[in-house]
Amino acid sequence: MRGEVLEWKSKFGWIKAHSSIDHPLLEKHRGKIYVNVIDLLNRDSLAPGDTCEFQLFSDVSGLGAEECWVLGGDDEDDWSQWNNEGWDFESDWNDWIKEEEDEDWQEGEWPDEEVPEEMKIDL
Secondary structure (H helix, E strand, O other): OEEEEEEEOOOEEEEEEOOOOOOOOHHHHOOOEEEEHHHEOOOOOOOOOOEEEEEEEEEOOEEEEEEEEEEOOOOOOOOOOOOOOOOOOOOOHHHOOEEOOOOEEOOOOOOHHHOOHHHOOOO
């Protein structure tokens, strides 16, 4: 869905959809769609007048925008403002610790006897 940013208040704001929406919660905030900074994909803030694409969702508070991508401007393909908070790209998938009744798996461990032969790799 596409819409225009109406207001931005540091960490959240409101969007007006470009197309009509048929949903019982639409009028809960006078037709405005809530967006939070954590739902921005290619920016760390918005400004009134920005055009964005987003996925529409609803909850008890009303309608919201998630996976929000700002369109246009010089930075449409500029990922320099990418906000990756909450993601840890430096850790590997097997760095987490799994505890079981008989055995603890520690970082980097993989018990050879439990790895199927077809999944083993010679390094």
